[in-house]
Amino acid sequence: MNEQKIVALYTRVSTGYQIDKDSLPFQKKELSAYCKHILHAEKMELFEDAGKSGKNTDRPAFLRMMKKIRAGEISHVVVYKIDRISRNLVDFSVMYDEFKKYRVTFISLNEQFDTSSAIGEAVLKIILVFAELERKLTSERVIGVMIDRAMSGKWNGARMPFGWKWNPETEFPEHDPIESENARTLYRVYDETHSTAKVRDYCYDNDIRTKRGGKWTTTTILNFLHNPMNKGDYRYNYRGSARGAKKPENEVIYIPGVFPPLVDPELWERVNAVIKENGAKSQTPHNPHIKKHVHVFAGGILKCSYCGASFQVSRLDKKRLNGFQPSLYVCTSRRTYRACDASGASDVIIGAFFFNYVRNLVQATKSRAKIGTPADLERILLSGDEFSRIRYIDPSDLDIIYQAIRGTIAPGSGVTYIPAPPDSDKKDVPELSGLRAEAARLSRALDRLKKAYLFDDDAMSEAEYLSTRSELTEQLTRINNKIADALTDESYSAAAELSFVNSASSFLLSYRLQGADHIVYSDFAASVDALVLKNFVNMIVDHITVKDGDPVEIVFKNGLRNRFVYQDDATV
CATH class of the missing domain: 3.40.50.1390 (Resolvase, N-terminal catalytic domain)
Incomplete structure (x- = not known):
């Protein structure tokens, strides 16, 4: 012991x-x-x-x-x-x-x-x-007692829904005198508009709050309208928990006419028939939300410049002739609470701006020896039609980018950087030769894969092609990153410091875009797996701030900030 x-x-x-x-x-x-x-x-x-x-x-x-x-x-x-x-x-x-x-x-x-x-x-x-x-x-005894109570029309203690209140004397729900009028109004507005969004807007305009004093959303409105208690019926044992999965229909207790109807049962039936019809439409194969689609800039990458909320996917735009179908995004605060007036954003604008800016940043890094001033750097970064409306890059941001590229960044800036390489040529060590050979092998494999897919009908399915291409591209990107690291002198190896530039360079090289004068995003996105684009964006970007549909700030993972001032910016 x-x-x-x-x-x-x-x-x-x-x-x-x-x-x-x-x-x-x-x-x-x-x-x-x-x-x-x-x-x-x-x-x-x-x-x-x-x-x-x-x-x-x-x-x-x-x-x-x-x-x-x-x-x-x-x-x-x-x-x-x-x-x-x-x-x-x-x-x-x-x-x-x-x-x-x-x-x-x-x-x-x-x-x-x-x-x-x-x-x-x-x-x-x-x-x-x-x-x-x-x-x-x-547990079985408790459930049995609860079900017996429900079948007898007795209340089992759930929270009172909107429009109802608990009467401790009768121990039974009754209409709330204030909420019940608003509840009937919500049904009438939906009956007229057939839109939960318009009911939500009506609530905002008339300061109608939820049971807990919160703001209505399209989801909470839909749940309220769908509650059979409002037409006087009692439904119990509908879900496993408050937000859990629905139970089989044969386990649900449903007793009509238990409560005094909050709204006319005919109105309830009419409203819910429209809800069901709208729901059926959303399940058609033509509805873009049903399709599994990878949205490149979804997942909190886009931020609203007005309220700071993230953008969420609104819908898919129409498909272009080349197969490219851009995503449309909307401020979450605007869509959910109508609390923001921000305009939407589109892959067409965001994608073209972002990928060309990254390409320009890569080009500037490779041409650092020719960049003598921040103004020289700005000309390279803003080259291209996507940047024609930009007056300038925020001077403080531009100075840090310039210092990062030149390898003279000030201590304490919080930004990692790529130091300027020494003037002497790098020696081709055996490891570097092996990496280059592997990169060449992967490039040839990508070429063969593409030819096999295009010209051999029995070679592979589209899904197999995209999956294999994605794997080879990721391998090639890793090898090119290692080559870029090997080309940096050991005395500067503390830095893979703007390492996202190496990743961006490898990414562009993989798709033969590094030397291109301009990236046509619609063509680029149509030819590259959307998941590859999304993973690349998530790998190097912290967030992109959007104002009136245009990017006004890009913050990379390493903390490098890029703020853009447009010519029509009235605040300047």
């Missing part, structure tokens, strides 16, 4: 008058003798609960003992009878799980088992089986 730990002797009686074998002195005497002669324990501590019930674990001495167990101070817990520590098998099961977690041996003298032995463990497992049975039987 570990001498640093103690043996806990736990005793309990529910009243002060219990005698004989249930008395505290008797329990203490028996436990002490067992520990002394059988366990040969030298350090013992008595935990005694007098006049405490064993129905639950809310007992001072028991809680103090469990605290010491969790602190690792106890090696054994010894009781005279198992019901002294717990009469509730469920509580005992939970307690024993903690005993096992902290390597505490449990011993009951009366039942004669010791969990340090195989037999003792087996006996305890039998007890735990019955504990599980008790849990299930109790």
Whole structure:
């Protein structure tokens, strides 16, 4: 036995008058003798609960003992009878799980088992089986009672929906005098407009709040309109939990006419028929939301310049002749709460701007020896039609970008950088030769893959082609990154510092775009797997701030900030 730990002797009686074998002195005497002669324990501590019930674990001495167990101070817990520590098998099961977690041996003298032995463990497992049975039987009894109450039209204690309140005298829901009028209005507005968005807007314009005082969304409005309680019917056991999956129809309790209708049942039926019809339309194959589509700039990349909220996907734009189908994005605050007036954004603008800016940044990095001033750098970064409306890059940002590219960034800027390489040529070491050979091999593999897909009808499916191309492209990008790192002198290797530029360079090289004067994004996106584009964006970008559909800021993962001031910016 570990001498640093103690043996806990736990005793309990529910009243002060219990005698004989249930008395505290008797329990203490028996436990002490067992520990002394059988366990040969030298350090013992008595935990005694007098006049405490064993129905639950809310007992001072028991809680103090469990605290010491969790602190690792106890090696054994010894009781005279198992019901002294717990009469509730469920509580005992939970307690024993903690005993096992902290390597505490449990011993009951009366039942004669010791969990340090195989037999003792087996006996305890039998007890735990019955504990599980008790849990299930109790659960079934509770569910049975609740269902019986529901079938009798009795309320089972759920939170009151909008338009209703609880009457403690009748112990039954009734109409809330204020909310009920607003509730009927919501049904009337939907009946006229057939749009949850317009109902939401009506609520905002007329300051109609939810039950908890929050703002309505299209989802909460839909749930409210769909609640059969509003036409007087009682539905119970509909979901496994508040937001859980719907239960099978044969398990749902549905009793019509239990409550006084909040709205005319005919109006409720008419509204829900429209909801069902609109839902059926959204499930058609032509609906863009049903298709599995990868949205390149989704997932919190786009931020609203007005309110700071993320943009979310609104819908897909029409497909172009080359197969490119851009995503359209909207400010979440505008769409959900109508709390922002920001315009939407499109892949057409964002994609062309971003990929050409990254291309220009890569070109500037490679031409750093020819860049003498921040103005020279700005001319390179803003070359292209996508940037024709930009007046300038924020001077403080431009200076940091310039310092990063030149390798003279100021300490404490919080931005990592690529140091300027030494003038001497790099030596072609064997490792570099091997990397270049591997890059050439992967490039040839990509060419062969493309030809096989285009000219051999039986070679592979489109899905197989895209998957294989994505894998080869990622491998080529990693190899090109290693080549770029190897070309940096060891004295500067502390820096893969603007390492995202290496990644961007490799990415563009993989698609033969590095030397291109301009990236036509619609053609580029049509020819590249959207998931590859999305992964690349997520790899190097922290966020892109959008104002009136245009990017006004790009912040890269390394903290490099790029703010753009447009010619029509009235704040300048």
